Amino acid sequence: MSRSESAPPAVLTEGLAHRFGERQALAGLDLIVREKELCVLLGPNGGGKTTLFRILSTLLRPTSGKALVFGHDIEREPDAVRRLIGVVFQSPAVDRQLTVLENLEVQGRLYGLTRSALRRESREMLQRLGLLDRAGDRTGTLSGGLLRRVEIAKGLLHRPRLLLLDEPSTGLDPAARRDLHDLLDQLRSRDGVTVLMTSHLMEEAERSDRLAILSRGRLVALGTPADLKAEIAGEVVVITTPDPEALREGVRRLSGLTASIVDGTVRFEAQDGHALIPRLAEAFADRVTSITVGRPTLLDVFVRRTGHRFLGDGAGGDEGQAA
Amino acid sequence: MRGAVMAVGALARREMVRFFRERTRVVGALLQPVMFWVFFSAGLGASFRPPGGTGPGYAAYLFPGTVVLILLFTAIFSTISVIEDRREGFLQGVLVAPVPRACIVLGKVLGGTALAVSQAVLVLLLAPLAGLRPGPLAIAGAIGVLALIGFALTALSFCIAWRMQSTQGFHAIMTVFLMPLWLLSGSFFPADGAPAWLRALIAADPLTYGVAFLRRLLLSGSGASDAGLPSAGLSLVATLLFGAVTFGCALTLARRADR
DSSP states (O other), X not given: OOOOOSSOOSEEEEEEEXXXXXXXXXXXXXXXXXXXXXXXXXXXXXXXXXXXXXXXXXXXXXXXXXXXXXXXXXXXXXXXXXXXXXXXXXXXXXXXXXXXXHHHHHHHHHTTOOHHHHHHHHXXXXXXXXXXXXXXXXXXXXXXXXXXXXXXXXXXXXXXXXEEEESTTTXXXXXXHHHHHHHHHHHHHHHOXXXXXXXXXXXXXXXXSEEEXXXXXXXXXXXXXXXXXXXXXXXXXXXXXXXXXXXXXXXXXXXXXXXXXXXXXXXEEETTHHHHHHHHHHHTXXXXXXXXXXXXXXHHHHHHHHOOSSOXXXXXXXXXXXX | OHHHXXXXXXXXXXXXXXXXXXXXXXHHHHHHHHHHHHHHHHHHGGGOOOGGGOSSOHHHHHHHHHXXXXXXXXXXXXXXXXXXXXXXXXXXXXXXXXXXXXXXXXXXXXXXXXHHHHHHHHHXXXXXXXXXXXXXXXXXXXXXXXXXXXXHHHHHHHHHHHTOSOHHHHHHHIIIIIHHXXXXXXXXXXXXXXXXXXXXXXXXXXXXXXXXXXXXXXXXXXXXXXXXXXXHHHHHHHHHHHHHHHHHHHHHXXXXXXX
């Protein structure tokens, strides 16, 4: 990790910690996000990803440790950091009384854009986000997906080098999610923007250059999705059953393997999972709805690294499962 | 510097746009004090004894206080948006922008002040109905004093709203704290002739001094006595101080690190 590069990384944290009273939300985090990469922060709710997001967006001061954005200390040079980052909040930070364009105008003024730059940039952002025909609409009348786009347009207006997004896919339908991913790809390839986003969707993590898994305030995994999956040898068996507890015990007795229960399914890693299927099917025929064998997914990496059975809330888990 | 001015201007302008888009707020802040003024001067006029025993009737007495009440209501209505901004998330977008906290507070407070003063000036036009005919100089002075009082009240209201989680909580504070602030400012009844404990409360009320200054300006030439009123110099200094302290508090609150 410690390479002597001349250009500072987009994000560097050292021993970053934050404590809310008794609760240690972040416990000594060391993380580097390289320039122009798409880094996804994955983790269960309360794992620390939102705390990290708030610290990097200069809203929250760390209790100890440090965080640098392109070499600028978030505590000592917050304004330098603020100029470099664009922040997209989970609940869009728009004024619902104002129109889309008026929101962009306020935003542009806060970032010191001149009138002509403001006109040029807002037009371009509205166009790129497909909002040109909604420019005069009050944001309070827009759907959740459109609001998210306004929020992204706001975040990009001053051409940040690092875009921070907090669960940007929440509340988006699959088509809108695809549009978002296309936009993020385009921002990186065309504009050289570094993207750091939190997510609880495996599908989104799969698209990242590197994935950081946070659990209980610690970094439990960091690497490319392929590398992380490669560390799980063999195959993963997933059994759907009405009685997962009993089946897990059955698997242990039959094969000696330890299974996890993830969103109501029994999952375990096995060197040659396919060879186990006939035995499992025979032994538990009356209790099994389906058995699948496959290559490990990020969900398996997640379960192994965090020990968590669920990702976020129930809804998030379902989406992760589908990935 | 230019950036800071632009940021303050953008935030202040936003306050005004928002305010005028919510017509019920405009009407509420304007109409209620005027209704108070009409009903109270009609109902209490006969039993009112002017300070010092001489001078114009209750309609004239209550007029400066009515204008200040409009400032207060407008200040409250405009700073309630602080709570909405926090709840709806707009505020965090502003907080991550490269803008000093002082500009964020100033934008909000100046926007609220401009609204409050413009509404109050509208009501100032009703002065002849109260039998008052202040000269152009007195009117110009009155607008200046209204700006000072409006600034202080908006900053005070900002301080209250900053930590509030709900607008209901704000309404509670308004009833038990901000309304008495107005009631005890010499707006509604004169300090002259009040019992000593009440006079002490009136003297302690920072709003008393702005109202007194406004009264001197608006009632000049009406034959009103200034019995029981603080001096013009004291009134001005106290009002400036009121604004400085409330703005200082607002700034301190906004600079404090986030939860």
